[in-house]
Amino acid sequence: MGKYRELVFNITLITIGSILFVWALYRCGIGIDWRVFLILLAFAIILDNIGIMYTDIKLSLSPTIGITTFLIFGTVGAATLMVSSVMFDTIVVRKKIKNGLLNGGMFSIAYLVAGWFYEFIGGKIGIVSFSQVKYILSYVIISFLLNNFILYYALKVQGKILFKEYWNESVLLELGTYIVMIPVSLLLAYIYFKHSLLFFVLSLTPLIFIAYAFRMIRDLIKANKRLNAIYEMVKMINSKLELEQILDTIIEVISQVVSVSAAAIYLTDSNGVAALVKSIGNREGEEGFKENYFKDEGIIGKCISSNKTIAIKDLKQDKRFLKEQFLNNYGSVVVAPLRFSGSVIGCLMVLHVETNVFDEDSVKIIEIIVDQASVAITNAKRYYEVTKKSITDPLTKTYNRRYFNDALMENIMRADETSEPVSLIMFDLDNFKLINDTYGHLVGDEVLKEVAKRIKNNVRSDDIVARFGGEEFAVILPKLTAEQAYMIAERIRNEVSSRPIRTDKGDIYVTITGGVADYPEKADSAEKLISHADRALYAGGKSKGRNKIAIYEV
Structure with missing residues (x-):
């Protein structure tokens, strides 16, 4: 259209x-x-x-x-x-x-x-x-x-x-x-x-000199922008920004220093496959940027495997990448590798609809920026990994108790600001000690990992699943009442108990019991919300035969 x-x-x-x-x-x-x-x-x-x-x-x-x-x-x-x-x-x-x-x-x-x-x-x-x-x-x-x-x-x-x-x-x-x-x-x-x-x-005749003067002023402004761009990239290296913010900043800085019609950033995984992580400006309604590139595949794969910048002034004349349909929409392209410690970690692609847009100075400034960007991206990835390890339970890959406490307080404060509820589900695996005694702790660990996976698969993307301790899990559900959270808890209970968990010692059927409470209807603080959900778990669920979900009653 x-x-x-x-x-x-x-x-x-x-x-x-x-x-x-x-x-x-x-x-x-x-x-x-x-x-x-x-x-x-x-x-x-x-x-x-x-x-x-x-x-x-x-x-x-x-x-x-x-x-x-x-x-x-x-x-x-x-x-x-x-x-x-x-x-x-x-x-x-x-x-x-x-x-x-x-x-x-x-x-x-x-x-x-x-x-x-x-x-x-x-x-x-x-x-x-x-x-x-x-x-x-x-x-x-x-x-x-x-x-x-x-x-x-x-x-x-x-x-x-x-x-x-x-x-x-x-x-x-x-x-x-x-x-x-x-x-x-x-x-x-x-x-x-x-x-x-x-x-x-x-x-x-003086008009020609005036035009040159305007052009020189513009070139001076551009040179100043390029210096500021390099400064911003150096400053970004020492920041603790998230990867998404780093990628946004890279694109923003590039668009300030060279003429851009479209741009994309690809990062490589452990297998050397380059995945698209950020893109802007691609024409609507036409074939977009390719999501993944293997080694030596297309212009991105070639840049990564060669570890060299590819600069094409006229895509209509260069026949090397004719199979990539999206390039037909553009006249010029620069693809520069992102390097860290000599290894390629991805690349930046900058495109323009006109031919002969990227001169040697433009290519040079792009290379300077990607060199700085590579360090910032690596730092951001390392910071993310360290941060994630500090808030994640190593066995179940859910959040740990420390992060859970902070997240619950944050959601309670947000609930006060928005006048919306926040619910909490406390889960406990039934007879987990018997599983450990019968099959051993390694099988018990496999059971915990699978139960955590099933819980995460049955909640919303903004819900928070945490290992509260031992075989106990907690789920924070923003903007839901206890009655709405009860429906999700029932779905999780059914998902856990309806099919066996496959282990080296054979299939094991497990059940889970849960208690639900919400703020501010059934609790007026974070501590009472945990206490009331836990009380519902034991008084309303465990005491009545397990494999049940109960809502705390005031």
């Missing part, structure tokens, strides 16, 4: 733009001095080529030439120049035929409609005076709004996501350049009407 919508939009834009342009030529003609027009076109093309790229958005000072041409030759002349300039830059220089046709349609609509509105409200062509400024401003505002509206919608239907992060910055910068472009355009038009052609051409 997304592809169809994009196709319809593209055809509509190109068709409307072409019809308007041909109709304008037929009705009005151009009526220009071709010598002057070609000089202006040459300057417009030069300014386009030293513009600033914001991912899929390109900014330049070429509208200065467009406004000047409009003041000299009128609506059709200006539209012809701007359409010719943008199509030359896109099709001839950047080799993007489809984008060139789309840009041509967009510029045709924006500059023709703005020019006709200018004429409709009383603006005059060939006159440069203060009385015309308000009309010229209307021309600039309408062409600006139409251009940006069409461009925004075009990028949206193409499913491009990351451009939105650059949108505000690029629009603000473009508005800032109009503060320079409008008075310069008025001055250039005045010089054309009042002075010689040679003086007019010489007056156009």
Whole structure:
């Protein structure tokens, strides 16, 4: 559906733009001095080529030439120049035929409609005076709004996501350049009407230096961002962030220092298989990033096995990875290995829809960042493993008593804030001592592990299962009343008792007894909640024959 919508939009834009342009030529003609027009076109093309790229958005000072041409030759002349300039830059220089046709349609609509509105409200062509400024401003505002509206919608239907992060910055910068472009355009038009052609051409030349100045300022800002990015990565190494936060930060930092249309992070497991752990920006409705890569498989597997960065400036020309369908949506890619102590632990893939986006400096900064990121990822994984060991029961892989106490207090405080209940189930295996005495402690351990597994498989993802001690387990159930928790406890009881546990000593049938209480209905503190659930377990369950679930009664 997304592809169809994009196709319809593209055809509509190109068709409307072409019809308007041909109709304008037929009705009005151009009526220009071709010598002057070609000089202006040459300057417009030069300014386009030293513009600033914001991912899929390109900014330049070429509208200065467009406004000047409009003041000299009128609506059709200006539209012809701007359409010719943008199509030359896109099709001839950047080799993007489809984008060139789309840009041509967009510029045709924006500059023709703005020019006709200018004429409709009383603006005059060939006159440069203060009385015309308000009309010229209307021309600039309408062409600006139409251009940006069409461009925004075009990028949206193409499913491009990351451009939105650059949108505000690029629009603000473009508005800032109009503060320079409008008075310069008025001055250039005045010089054309009042002075010689040679003086007019010489007056156009400073625009090139101004454009370079803007580009240098942007490059300085970019360099500063890159230094800040490296600082952020170094700072992140010493943090105790979770792995998910580390991955988010890596993607955020990368998108600040290079132009990005999509990105993905893969991490390898003990078998060398690379798994997708984080991705952004992939086009909706099309084949997404591959979830797993084996050694030497595709561009990710090749990067990991070679332990070298793969940088492709033009994916349409490079034939090595043609089988990976998602790469057909992009023009450039950099895949850099994540290394720690000489071993590859994963890789970062950065993509852009345009070709020739990632120069040597971009590749170098990506490699610097992934080197720092590798340390941060390794530290985060180690911290997670150490933390998990400190709160996990080593036998059953459920939470331990210390974590249970903290989690229960936290859930009680949250229940006070939200006025929602929290329930507790206390479980105890029936006749577990007999199992140990009959089959031995190793078999008893196998029984405990299987019972813990069955309990975890029958609760919600945000419920907390802990080994309370010995053969006793506890389950914290946020946002549930005792009656709702009772239903889950019954399901667990049935799951434990309905089928045997397979051990080396044969199949063993076990049963489990449980007690349920909730806060604040049946207990007013964490201590009483544990006490009341435990009392229900023994008074309401064990004393009445075991293999039962009981709710504490006040």
